[in-house]
Amino acid sequence: MCFLPRREREASIYKSLLQIDLKDYIVSAEPPSPSQGLVQPYVQTSGTMGVTCVSQMPVAEGKSVQQTVEILTRKLELLGAEKQGTFCVDCETYHTAASTMGNQGQAGKLMYVMHNSEYPLSCFALFENGPCLIADANFDVLMVKLKGFFQNAKANKIESRGTRYQYCDFLVKVGTVTMGPSARGISVEVEYCPCVVANDCWNLLMEFMQSFMGNHTPGIPSVFGNKHDSIYSPGDTMAQYMELFNKIRKQQQVPVAGIR
Amino acid sequence: MAEGVLSPGVNLEAFSQAIAAIQALRSSVTRVFDCLKDGMRNKETLEGREKSFVSCFQESLHSVSRDLSELERLSNLVGKPSENHPLHNSGLLSLDPVQDKTPLYSQLLQAYKWSNKLQYHAGLASGLLNQQSLKRSANQMGVSAKRRPKAQPTTLVLPPQYVDDVISRIDRMFPEMSIHLSRPNGTSAMLLVTLGKVLKVIVVMRSLFIDRTIVKGYNEDVHTEDGKVDIWSKSNYQVFQKVTDHATTALLHYQLPQMPDVVVRSFMTWLRSYIKLFQAPCQRCGKFLQDGLPPTWRDFRTLEAFHDTCRQ
Ligand SMILES: [Zn+2]
Numbered sequence: 001m002c003f004l005p006r007r008e009r010e011a012s013i014y015k016s017l018l019q020i021d022l023k024d025y026i027v028s029a030e031p032p033s034p035s036q037g038l039v040q041p042y043v044q045t046s047g048t049m050g051v052t053c054v055s056q057m058p059v060a061e062g063k064s065v066q067q068t069v070e071i072l073t074r075k076l077e078l079l080g081a082e083k084q085g086t087f088c089v090d091c092e093t094y095h096t097a098a099s100t101m102g103n104q105g106q107a108g109k110l111m112y113v114m115h116n117s118e119y120p121l122s123c124f125a126l127f128e129n130g131p132c133l134i135a136d137a138n139f140d141v142l143m144v145k146l147k148g149f150f151q152n153a154k155a156n157k158i159e160s161r162g163t164r165y166q167y168c169d170f171l172v173k174v175g176t177v178t179m180g181p182s183a184r185g186i187s188v189e190v191e192y193c194p195c196v197v198a199n200d201c202w203n204l205l206m207e208f209m210q211s212f213m214g215n216h217t218p219g220i221p222s223v224f225g226n227k228h229d230s231i232y233s234p235g236d237t238m239a240q241y242m243e244l245f246n247k248i249r250k251q252q253q254v255p256v257a258g259i260r
Numbered sequence: 261m262a263e264g265v266l267s268p269g270v271n272l273e274a275f276s277q278a279i280a281a282i283q284a285l286r287s288s289v290t291r292v293f294d295c296l297k298d299g300m301r302n303k304e305t306l307e308g309r310e311k312s313f314v315s316c317f318q319e320s321l322h323s324v325s326r327d328l329s330e331l332e333r334l335s336n337l338v339g340k341p342s343e344n345h346p347l348h349n350s351g352l353l354s355l356d357p358v359q360d361k362t363p364l365y366s367q368l369l370q371a372y373k374w375s376n377k378l379q380y381h382a383g384l385a386s387g388l389l390n391q392q393s394l395k396r397s398a399n400q401m402g403v404s405a406k407r408r409p410k411a412q413p414t415t416l417v418l419p420p421q422y423v424d425d426v427i428s429r430i431d432r433m434f435p436e437m438s439i440h441l442s443r444p445n446g447t448s449a450m451l452l453v454t455l456g457k458v459l460k461v462i463v464v465m466r467s468l469f470i471d472r473t474i475v476k477g478y479n480e481d482v483h484t485e486d487g488k489v490d491i492w493s494k495s496n497y498q499v500f501q502k503v504t505d506h507a508t509t510a511l512l513h514y515q516l517p518q519m520p521d522v523v524v525r526s527f528m529t530w531l532r533s534y535i536k537l538f539q540a541p542c543q544r545c546g547k548f549l550q551d552g553l554p555p556t557w558r559d560f561r562t563l564e565a566f567h568d569t570c571r572q
Pocket residue numbers: 542543544545546547550566567570
């Protein structure tokens with residue numbers, strides 16, 4: 001089950017939702033007190049997201065990450081894209097703590113807690129190939145309280161920061177992926193806002209990416225594969241970022257030429 | 261100043277003589293009628309009176325004929341104003357020395373240009389309109405312009421039940437299209453058409469005539485804050501703003517005042533072709549995008565997809 005995140009301003013806590021979706025993992029969470037009154041359901045806001053493709057742009061030969069980002073953004077600007085502020089997507093890794101493991105031999109499951117500046121009031125919790133939970137930003141506080149069950153692997157914190165561009169109905173976010181102090185790679189997120197069914201506009205999206213990524217245009221993202229004609233959701237974008245970050249973490253061992 | 265312009269074509273001396281000749285002619289003609297009016301009088305004998313009247317009449321007729329031939333002679337001498345002027349004699353208005361006070365000539369030129377342009381464009385428009393089979397004007401079907409205002413009200417007072425039937429029949433015709441009919445403001449129907457997971461269309465009707473249409477994205481809100489269908493605000497996406505423009509063009513194209521249900525059905529059939537808005541490449545250039553937009557135009561007959569700039 002996957003709710004849509006909120007882009008609107010007012011903040012209220014939806015503890016009841018956390019309770020529903022985390023009941024397998026959370027031993028006890030406070031039920032909403034009746035005095036609190038309004039516990040509104042999550043509603044689909046008018047600004048839901050369009051179909052998005054997240055991919056990695058390899059660092060150009062003989063260039064730094066910074067220089068490659070500059071080449072890419074210059075191409076976008078030449079195309080007519082307009083700068084529209086910045087963006088940030090971050091991801092923290094949690095191990096399921098040993099105390100909750102029924103079977104000692106089983107390896108702990110990893111949970112990723114992510115934030116996206118596009119949804120400042122939301123927090124995303126994902127398992128690999130598993131469900132995606134969208135909660136209020138207070139979820140972070142809850143995770144601290146649950147440190148007996150989930151332990152933060154602080155060294156694994158990874159994030160992508162960069163500039164947001166708009167071109168016609170497309171949103172493009174070119175980010176530098178950093179882990180700790182060092183730049184590890186480049187992420188390119190392309191969203192086609194008017195369309196909500198991933199497979200409907202893949203060809204169109206690809207043609208657009210080719211116009212500035214050339215032969216580094218990615219193949220169809222794996223999350224598109226099991227969507228059929230269902231509505232694309234922000235959780236799908238976070239799953240793509242999670243995959244990308246995992247891929248980049250693995251590249252960590254192999255020193256990549258050109259990264260300074 | 262005026263002489264300078266006139267002199268090549270016109271002999272001024274002869275001109276003034278001709279004017280004098282006209283005056284002479286007029287006075288001799290007046291004399292003829294005076295003579296007729298006075299009749300026979302002031303003579304003792306009847307014979308004397310007759311004789312003097314006839315001779316007087318004869319004399320005045322002679323002078324008329326003399327003056328007339330003089331005028332004809334002079335008019336040949338006057339010469340002709342330059343005939344190659346595009347506005348012929350009205351071109352002489354440019355010689356009017358009081359130009360600055362009454363800009364008659366420049367206004368005349370302007371009007372002439374406009375009328376020329378109007379004629380040209382009207383010709384083009386009539387050529388184009390004649391190619392359309394369904395058209396707003398019923399002139400081609402032999403209905404005179406005078407009858408048209410009378411024909412419309414009859415279709416404007418169709419019972420709401422009939423409108424409901426037509427719409428629900430269309431709704432059943434296209435499974436991927438759902439039409440929700442409401443009447444928030446009296447008898448006029450408002451349709452909310454949802455096409456697959458591609459777009460939503462707000463259609464404002466007047467009886468069975470489509471008055472206004474707005475296309476929005478599937479994920480866009482079509483209601484105002486108080487829950488009513490929002491018939492005014494446009495889509496946030498450029499692609500749907502473009503499709504809205506094309507849909508408005510389609511409303512003007514699909515017109516057949518005597519059969520409004522056929523018009524609504526044709527329009528909906530055309531609208532349904534947008535189910536592949538993001539999937540169909542342009543039939544001319546073969547690409548998906550042009551200036552960041554997919555092929556937003558659908559041909560009215562073949563329903564093929566084209567970029568706005570790729571259609572003929
Ligand atoms: Zn084209």
